Amino acid sequence: MRIVVLAGGIGGARFLRGLKRAVPDADITVIGNTGDDIHLFGLKVCPDLDTVMYTLGGGIDEEQGWGRAEETFHVKEELAAYGVGPEWFGLGDRDFATHIVRTQMLNAGFPLSAVTEALCDRWQPGVRLIPMSDDRIETHVAVTLPGGDGGDGSAAGSGERKAVHFQEYWVRLRASVPAEAIVPVGAEQAKPAPGVLEAIAAADVILFPPSNPVVSIGTILAVPGIREAIADAGVPVVGLSPIVGDAPVRGMADKVLAAVGVESTAAAVAEHYGSGLLDGWLVDTVDAGTVERVEAAGIRCRAVPLMMTDVDAAARMAQEALALAEEVRGA
Amino acid sequence: MRIVVLAGGIGGARFLRGLKRAVPDADITVIGNTGDDIHLFGLKVCPDLDTVMYTLGGGIDEEQGWGRAEETFHVKEELAAYGVGPEWFGLGDRDFATHIVRTQMLNAGFPLSAVTEALCDRWQPGVRLIPMSDDRIETHVAVTLPGGDGGDGSAAGSGERKAVHFQEYWVRLRASVPAEAIVPVGAEQAKPAPGVLEAIAAADVILFPPSNPVVSIGTILAVPGIREAIADAGVPVVGLSPIVGDAPVRGMADKVLAAVGVESTAAAVAEHYGSGLLDGWLVDTVDAGTVERVEAAGIRCRAVPLMMTDVDAAARMAQEALALAEEVRGA
Numbered sequence: 001m002r003i004v005v006l007a008g009g010i011g012g013a014r015f016l017r018g019l020k021r022a023v024p025d026a027d028i029t030v031i032g033n034t035g036d037d038i039h040l041f042g043l044k045v046c047p048d049l050d051t052v053m054y055t056l057g058g059g060i061d062e063e064q065g066w067g068r069a070e071e072t073f074h075v076k077e078e079l080a081a082y083g084v085g086p087e088w089f090g091l092g093d094r095d096f097a098t099h100i101v102r103t104q105m106l107n108a109g110f111p112l113s114a115v116t117e118a119l120c121d122r123w124q125p126g127v128r129l130i131p132m133s134d135d136r137i138e139t140h141v142a143v144t145l146p147g148g149d150g151g152d153g154s155a156a157g158s159g160e161r162k163a164v165h166f167q168e169y170w171v172r173l174r175a176s177v178p179a180e181a182i183v184p185v186g187a188e189q190a191k192p193a194p195g196v197l198e199a200i201a202a203a204d205v206i207l208f209p210p211s212n213p214v215v216s217i218g219t220i221l222a223v224p225g226i227r228e229a230i231a232d233a234g235v236p237v238v239g240l241s242p243i244v245g246d247a248p249v250r251g252m253a254d255k256v257l258a259a260v261g262v263e264s265t266a267a268a269v270a271e272h273y274g275s276g277l278l279d280g281w282l283v284d285t286v287d288a289g290t291v292e293r294v295e296a297a298g299i300r301c302r303a304v305p306l307m308m309t310d311v312d313a314a315a316r317m318a319q320e321a322l323a324l325a326e327e328v329r330g331a
Numbered sequence: 332m333r334i335v336v337l338a339g340g341i342g343g344a345r346f347l348r349g350l351k352r353a354v355p356d357a358d359i360t361v362i363g364n365t366g367d368d369i370h371l372f373g374l375k376v377c378p379d380l381d382t383v384m385y386t387l388g389g390g391i392d393e394e395q396g397w398g399r400a401e402e403t404f405h406v407k408e409e410l411a412a413y414g415v416g417p418e419w420f421g422l423g424d425r426d427f428a429t430h431i432v433r434t435q436m437l438n439a440g441f442p443l444s445a446v447t448e449a450l451c452d453r454w455q456p457g458v459r460l461i462p463m464s465d466d467r468i469e470t471h472v473a474v475t476l477p478g479g480d481g482g483d484g485s486a487a488g489s490g491e492r493k494a495v496h497f498q499e500y501w502v503r504l505r506a507s508v509p510a511e512a513i514v515p516v517g518a519e520q521a522k523p524a525p526g527v528l529e530a531i532a533a534a535d536v537i538l539f540p541p542s543n544p545v546v547s548i549g550t551i552l553a554v555p556g557i558r559e560a561i562a563d564a565g566v567p568v569v570g571l572s573p574i575v576g577d578a579p580v581r582g583m584a585d586k587v588l589a590a591v592g593v594e595s596t597a598a599a600v601a602e603h604y605g606s607g608l609l610d611g612w613l614v615d616t617v618d619a620g621t622v623e624r625v626e627a628a629g630i631r632c633r634a635v636p637l638m639m640t641d642v643d644a645a646a647r648m649a650q651e652a653l654a655l656a657e658e659v660r661g662a
Contacts, residue, residue, distance in 0.1 A: 041431050041432075041435055042431065042434055042435035042438055043431070071405075072403055072405055072424065074402075074403055074405075074424035074425050074428075075406065075424050075425070075427050075428045075431070076428075077425075077428075078424075078427075078428030078429070079428045079432065081428075081453060082428065082429075082432050082450070082453050083452075083453070084431075084432050084435075093403065093405035093406050093409075093424045093427075094405050094406070094408075094409045096406050096409075096424075096427065097405075097406045097407075097408075097412075097413065098409070098413075100372050100373065100374070100406070100410065101372075101410065101413050101415050104372055104373035104415075107373055119413070121414075122412060122413050122414070
């Protein structure tokens with residue numbers, strides 16, 4: 001069975017670990033979000049790709065969900081001693097090595113997809129991990145910073161409207177101000193990375209893990225050609241809600257959903273994807289009452305436990321998603 | 332008193348620490364060797380500049396003489412796990428930060444001299460540290476590698492003649508094969524960094540610490556204009572022998588002296604510099620018998636203890652060098 005999965009960071013990575021356990025013989029291609037990539041200290045950092053790679057390769061900090069296990073932070077401490085920031089982004093020493101190798105290969109002319117493949121040679125994630133695009137795309141968030149909070153010495157007062165990198169919004173500001181708009185800068189001009197459209201066209205099933213529907217899966221879908229390829233693939237497309245009982249399972253998905261005018265409910269996210277894209281949708285058992293609403297939107301829906309408390313729970317969720325896909329296919 | 336010191340790595344750095352103790356109020360400009368700079372992992376590494384900066388700034392690994400105190404090696408371990416080398420060069424995590432900052436600034440267009448000044452803003456070495464040149468100069472060593480030792484699958488046999496980077500000769504090969512020639516690649520086209528010639532012209536005294544006369548001080552003198560400026564400065568130029576009793580005080584200076592046809596003795600090194608450049612020369616007390624030979628070459632010479640066992644010993648050596656300079660000036 002050939003499965004294509006669109007993945008963001010922690011949620012996508014943990015779901016993929018469950019999927020691998022559920023169907024160990026499946027041929028899994030992961031299309032990874034690169035919209036939250038950032039250049040730091042002259043190095044190219046790809047948080048979502050690395051979270052998938054480290055999680056599936058056994059190198060992740062389990063508790064934190066991102067970064068490397070047994071990590072130290074000496075490089076970062078020293079950079080701070082030089083007055084070189086940003087200090088709010090937590091790059092560990094082991095993690096730095098990944099960015100050094102990646103940057104060296106990119107500077108040598110290799111596209112990100114080839115670099116990602118080379119990094120995965122070490123990690124052996126057991127899936128084919130492809131960045132959504134080799135072109136640079138950066139998700140920016142329009143915010144109004146309270147006066148004087150911009151760190152730029154601006155006068156206190158009515159606030160300053162500016163666009164910040166998604167990482168600055170998410171990590172530094174912790175989504176503490178409303179996201180007024182979310183723009184995947186560069187997406188319009190970007191092309192899917194080699195293998196992306198081919199994998200979608202060859203898939204038997206396409207899954208949307210409980211990743212952020214705006215800044216993770218939404219960004220992947222913003223690369224021209226990917227949304228259309230999925231809609232035209234003619235195979236079941238099944239997603240899992242990242243919202244359980246009106247709140248994100250983790251992270252701050254509600255903050256960015258508001259920016260695109262979508263309420264923070266499992267049903268609203270399904271409607272946001274729409275029946276033109278999505279064939280099936282899993283909501284948590286606490287949201288069983290919303291199944292009818294989703295099905296009314298033309299999307300087959302089931303309520304099952306959606307809390308990824310461990311790998312077994314994630315594997316059961318993957319099984320449910322695949323079962324729903326077969327139901328869609330048989331319909 | 333304005334003192335200009337030409338410095339390589341460990342020997343130069345330790346001498347400078349003594350000099351600062353000996354004459355705390357002196358205005359000291361250090362012209363640092365950059366011939367052993369190397370690009371590793373896409374980063375610009377300047378071993379000699381950093382050894383001076385860390386030693387005078389209190390960050391050096393005292394026992395080793397290079398690299399940072401309380402160092403860890405996680406980045407390097409991870410690079411090796413990716414199969415990315417060279418593994419023979421010991422870059423620690425804290426040290427990596429220096430190279431990351433330097434590379435980021437160089438890529439932003441700052442010359443090495445400006446970058447070095449910025450790094451010294453943190454370390455406050457108490458001297459003005461200027462690289463000999465902002466242009467790229469790399470010392471290469473011509474060697475004949477035993478057959479099959481080239482690491483390139485070449486057949487065993489009569490050996491392969493090739494040029495290796497000085498660091499590869501020094502660190503990887505540990506000078507285990509004869510250096511047949513030593514070439515500061517790029518030196519001929521290089522210009523002294525801003526401030527170098529000005530510092531020399533304004534100096535009251537110029538010192539050559541017990542640094543390697545070929546690959547440290549010799550490389551600095553190979554930058555067109557520097558040797559001439561020193562010879563023309565009209566102030567005492569005093570050196571300290573890095574050879575004590577026919578052997579280098581540390582390192583493998585004898586290996587590279589052979590390449591330039593100079594015997595490994597204190598007197599021969601003085602003659603190698605020559606009376607056109609050098610006015611005074613300190614040899615160790617064990618080499619007292621050689622004073623007459625050096626003076627016969629037109630260079631004033633004294634025999635004093637030259638083992639830098641601690642900072643006080645280095646300070647006494649610096650005092651002796653300055654005393655000899657005054658003797659030269661009064662003559």
